[in-house]
Amino acid sequence: MWASLLPVGRDPESGGYRRFVWTAPELECRAWFLDEARRRDLEVERDRNGNLFAWWYPEGIDPSVKGVLTGSHLDSVPGGGAFDGPLGVVSAFAAIDLLRERRVRPDRPIGIGAFAEEEGARFGVACLGSRLLSGAIDPGRARGLTDGDGRSFAEVAAENGIDPDTIGPDEELLGRIGCYVELHVEQGRALTDPVGVASSIVPHGRWRFDFAGEGNHAGTTRLADRRDPMLAFARMVLAAREAAERNETVATVGKVHVTPGGVNAIPSSVAAWLDSRGPVDDAVRRTVAEIHEAARAGAGAHGVTVDLAEESYTEVVDFNLDLRDRVVKALGGVPVLPTGAGHDAGILASRMPTAMVFVRNPTGVSHAPSEFAEEDDCLAGVEALATVLNDLACG
Template identity: 30%
Template sequence: MESCMDRIKRDIENIAIITATPQKGSTRFSYSDEDRRAREYLFKEMEKLNLEIKVDGAGNIRAKYAHGNESLPSVILGSHIDTVANGGKFDGVTGVISALELIRVIKEKKVQLKRPLELIVFAEEEGSNFGITMLGSKILTGKFSLKDLKNIKTYDGITGYDVMSNFGLDVDSIGRDVLKRNDVAAMIELHVEQGGILDLEDTPIGIVKSIAGMRTYKISLKGVSNHAGTTPMYLRKDPMAGASEIISYLEEAAKEHALPTTVGTVGKILCKPNMPNVISGEVNFYVDIRDVDPQGIEKVADALLNKTNEVAKKRGLTSSVELIGESDSVKLSSKIIEAIESSAIEENYKYKIMNSGAVHDSAMLTNFTDVGMIFVPSIGGLSHCPEERTNYEDIKLGCDLLIHAVIKLANE
């Protein structure tokens, strides 16, 4: 007979081969042909367990294990199966498959539960189609409306409404399917860490305490574009040199003038005219600042704005700073942290209470119910790339812990 670990491995590997980029990682955008094939695979597995399957207008799969007293709110388990371009096979899928395995085990062992369980496979978590992350869970929790869906577009100019309709979804029904507070008793998501702490510390389990908030700024510097050979250094107004000064300072500010948990990144930079022999006339770059403590974000943001003004003044550039995105940090439920921690102690699993630098679907549910997360290690801390790996032994431990914690929560 197949062991739990064999089944988990089989499911993850079977979904991994459904990719638009074979040999180059997992590329499985929501609402694509690959998404449809992965869903069909999951539906077959869910049907074997007699789950009641419903797909909402945004494409979130809601599969209910109708057990116990059906009038009681459910314990929700879930994650996502969509990916970034050329991503890894464990991000999201690990949580979905662990939840599926949990239901298999509970059925096989005939575990009695007071409450029903619901497995939710959230659509469009990665933001690969429209640049908006966690879209499925935002729609499910009423944070994104039908009107908003008609306004967002793919890079090819197709609206969110049309993309979802073309996938066969009843998009007009999204308002009706919004989650209600009384529908849910708790939510747990198992996910790969996507960072290197657990692997480095040789610890198979992370219990998440807080999820970092973030702020994204677009900084624009304008100077004078000119010939790279004929313009002496003292006559330049070079926004690229100014940008480099601000970017190096961001690293220093996040490292030395904020909190140990604060991180700051510039991952995107655009310059005009972008020629090797021309001094740039304009440079735009994006600053991503994150922390579980809002004070850390505040400190770096203030320092960055001051530095930008100072550099612009000194170099004769014009500058503008635009806040283009913001999300608050969230604290996860101490009740669920305790349920997971006490299970880890009972089972004698080595664990670490930690923060999440990445935002996840479960963060969208924190104002609805008690939310918890379990992390399993990402080898070498790699994620969102074809090299993303997690040991199946660790996923099995995470899944065991999930089972123990869910049994506790579903019997409350």
């Protein structure tokens, strides 16, 4: 399974992946998911928001009994690694294979989910599929989200068989899920054992800064006559590092659009996206406020304007203590650690008990081609997931 997914959406030069939701590589991943589900005679379901599910209903089980859901996502960040997301989906299929080989008969359904637009790389809001399913985002706002080509979520969803008028919370589907356990490669170096369990997800969000100045000729416009938004933007980037250090958070400016983007033209506008995360909400909010103040000061000094918009924010998520402790116990007392990365399990935590199992990442690198996990650790993750599913779905 792993080998069959590796070439999909991979840049042969950088080794990074580009699997944006409803683009050809991500659609190929979706087809792979459906093929793997049907090979196992799992019941396939696509919800009104574009999320995929595959359910194992052993003979004699009442389908109305709340099931145990596992899985992750198949999309990627630009130039991402192979493990972030797909490892959880592949491991879920493999864990069901193990349970069947061992003749385990669950007392409740077991499902595998592949959530749409988890990275937010195309439409700008992370975990969009699980946000829509759980009611964490207004459907009207989601319909109006646009990609880099100016195409709306509603338009692209409709082209892929999703009725944009019906997106949003699905209470019937949510009512069939008793809990969700997501396996994921760890995105840092904190885990030294092969597997661990998440305690919480730290507060995190995304903000857009729009700087507007005046486009002009790079050679004939005197410095004193310029209204260059790049200068205010540069101050904002430096302020992000300074504010993060003061508040013991992290802040990253990893995406910027410059208009018109000519070498010999002073930009007329700059759009920049800020990602900030930290141990507590107040620290993150304070970081963003300080960056905004520096951006305004820089804008004022150079005759430009700046607007700030919050695109998404998730407060601290403490995973369900009872479920977390049950998972840790089933795995024999593995390490418990927080994470600075957002996940669908964090969004769904508002609607059901959720937990996360991490697989060790020896490099600590994620969202980059060198993201890695050893095969033995991945297999240990499959064993761990099968053990957890056995514990939660049997008896």
